[in-house]
Amino acid sequence: MSKCIFRMALSVTCLLVTTAGLAQQPTDFVQQAIDDHAARYNDMALQLWDFAELGYQEERSTALLQMQLKEAGFEVAAGVAGMPTAFVASYGNGQPVIAILAEFDALPGLSQATTPFRQVREEGGSGHACGHHLFGTASTAAAIAVKDWLASSGGTGTVRLYGTPAEEGGSGKVYMVRAGLFDDVDVVLSWHPGDQNYADSQTTLSNKSAKFRFQGVSAHAARAPERGRSALDGVEAMNHMVNLLREHVPQETRIHYVIT
């Protein structure tokens, strides 16, 4: 009995070794798939850099990414979670579901040429100062390479690319989470442009903002001041109280305000 099991184990091992010898390693396969199309991805990234569209206005950027994914065989659901420029592209079937995040919004007022000195391309124009054109393109390229590998290996599993708009202050991903779009996902992979190469296991700060609107009663400031109530008094009183509050909050708290 034990001999028989041993023989079976041996033959299975031989089979695995043979298969591995014939087939390319998955990680080599996807590297090759990206290198094969590097020129196209470079061109895509430079197009997004040139569009430099702001949060929730990324129409051309999202269309370019979606087109690449559709051509590669992904099913694309566009305009998800109430955001016209958000999308989810999916390929494969069953578990596990691995999702890759893509961002593509730019920042206002940061137009700049590809020169190593300050040179504005377009006065008052926007620019990809957080590198989201690279973010969106690399993630799309990776999703397509993984899809190619899934297709060639015949393995089960689903790869998804989440097109997440308006990262810069628009919180696009929060609406996608709230809508349950990540509920069946097993792992999320993401990256970000930077000035060094490293895996990031840091935490960040949570944040929340609101516009507080005070309503008063208008009156003639000299003739009938007793009839009036100043909305600005409300703002000033609030600011004063919040400034006192700073002494009594946990040290790592940050509170910022602007009268708008």
Add this chain to the structure above:
Amino acid sequence: MPETAEVYYYVRHPSAERLSEIWERVAQAARGAAMGTGTTVDWEIIHGNHSKLPNLTLARVVHANLERLGGLRYSPEEQAFAEKIRETLGRVDIPLGSEKEIQPIKEGIHMGSTDEGDVSWVVPTVRFRTATWVPGTSSHTWQAVAAGGMSIGLKGMLLAAKVLAMTATDLFSDPARIQEAQAEWQERRGPDFQYVPLLGDRDPPLDYRQ
């Protein structure tokens, strides 16, 4: 005498739970201010993000792939471009040349915020960075726009694409690693965690850049 006035408040704290408590005290100050000045107050939540929940299991898979590929090699033209950019950066701690290296996995706290935070509380999430900008460059600067629009940025991008794809195939090929990542995530979240978006039920602010 102004009939309307508006103030924009922005509060941060490492923990979303603590932040909600602090936020309620700010809201109480608003109510108190209105009461005392005979005005009324209302507020519109503009945005809210959770902090990022790290995942070391996944970070290790990413780190191994970064190590396999190595950092970036500049051409002589890129080196010259990088040296010129460096002259505009002022005092920086990160040396030129570090784009060639892979740094150790970063832990601790990054004093920023991202909407990726919310994703990390509902699914185990990992992120990494590549040197798409000249070492020492901060995000949200013209130096980042410049390097991102030329070959330095593109080299960093292709490295990132490969690391993402290799990490995905590693995980597809090793389901036990996914389970390990999910176990770590469960432990970090805690047994009683329930996801509540900090921005409540508001609709996406589609016109916030108009």
